[in-house]
């Protein structure tokens with residue numbers, strides 16, 4: 001029934017492929033795959049076919065995992081699907097295949113991942129706390145001065161944090177060259193890593209079409225993007241080298257690597273260049289969803305603020321030292337990862353060897369998609385899944401499935417930046433709640449306007465720009481934001 005059968009090499013037990021919708025001749029299920037919210041379609045198919053779906057497309061077979069159990073069983077406990085598919089356009093043509101994030105699991109990936117993992121140890125993150133606090137103080141000031149642009153302020157915050165951590169370079173504004181070169185390279189490229197990319201990104205032969213050929217606009221597009229990607233990798237790295245030679249480099253991930261000299265410079269450059277794209281848009285998406293959740297759920301907001309008021313010293317803003325005494329903020333952050341997962345379909349995995357799972361055969365060459373969205377919306381995991389309700393994790397005896405078990409991926413490809421992201425989200429969420437009230441926008445008659453905010457469709461699910469009211473909680477809160485930004489911000 002499935003075209004993928006021709007690819008079966010070793011299936012001694014003659015297990016069947018997982019079930020799925022009936023494919024068409026030649027195109028398989030390609031035309032049945034919606035480019036809009038495919039996670040919803042996969043969830044619909046789940047009702048008919050079960051947790052594990054098999055689809056054939058012009059790009060090769062796809063297995064969709066619709067439950068946490070299947071993700072844990074196949075992606076966490078086994079290593080057969082720990083690879084990535086080849087991204088022709090985003091990887092080979094544009095040049096992002098130097099990044100470890102989408103790189104196939106080869107030696108370069110292994111080295112790059114090792115470099116990143118050791119740089120993101122808990123100890124390293126702890127020593128970065130003062131910088132995280134300082135950057136957040138300035139972000140609060142920006143929100144106070146221009147509350148309607150809160151999303152741009154959050155983008156600048158996460159961008160400057162990651163540039164400082166990676167290169168020890170300070171970014172003052174969103175016009176800074178270091179932010180601009182990253183955005184110019186990353187923004188237009190993200191689409192090529194989205195789940196739909198497996199469909200459009202399937203003709204390696206197209207790489208050899210000359211760029212003057214009619215209709216080969218994508219080749220010209222790739223050429224322009226490739227230059228931007230090179231700039232993104234090279235400019236900050238070379239600046240650190242210059243600063244190092246001049247003896248003025250600030251401690252950073254890159255400086256440490258250059259000084260240690262353990263790894264090839266190409267590996268150092270690639271791992272540093274993997275950080276921005278992995279860290280910024282993901283963290284911003286979580287923080288923008290936080291602002292939306294607070295506007296929609298004022299009771300949660302008040303409860304979190306009450307906890308902060310009780311724990312944090314009067315006349316001060318929250319710090320990392322307060323974290324253990326702010327359990328409700330911890331629950332709120334957890335619920336944020338569940339309520340609106342940043343990567344609805346995770347990042348694509350790829351099977352490098354034949355394997356079986358739950359009685360089904362998973363052939364080598366299959367792209368594996370964890371449908372994270374389905375897990376977050378499954379009523380057998382979460383009561384009233386649409387509701388933003390941090391209390392669902394409160395009681396250890398009855399707590400619902402912890403989203404940190406799936407929102408950051410699985411196995412050898414699991415996100416090495418989870419604790420860094422978590423620290424950034426904690427300090428931003430706690431600081432914003434300490435200083436501001438967030439509420440729904442109002443119309444000209446002063447009536448609240450309902451918020452129904454669409455989310456971006458690509459790889460990352462971020463709320464589209466939306467209006468809400470962000471006001472300092474009191475005059476004292478406003479002046480606290482101003483003075484701490486003067487004293488501790490950067």
Ligand code: HEM
Pocket residue numbers: 100101102103113116120274275278279280282283286342343346347348349407408409410411412413414415416417418420421
């Ligand atoms: C809310 C924020 C974030 C979320 C939800 C997130 C989620 C993920 C997910 C789902 C993956 C793919 C895992 C898999 O394939 O199974 C991933 C990979 C990765 N993430 Fe994150 N991430 C976040 C922030 C960060 C940050 C802040 C950094 C760096 C400081 C980072 C660095 C990376 C890297 C380097 C990879 C590639 C790992 C590999 O392919 O071996 N991420 N992330």
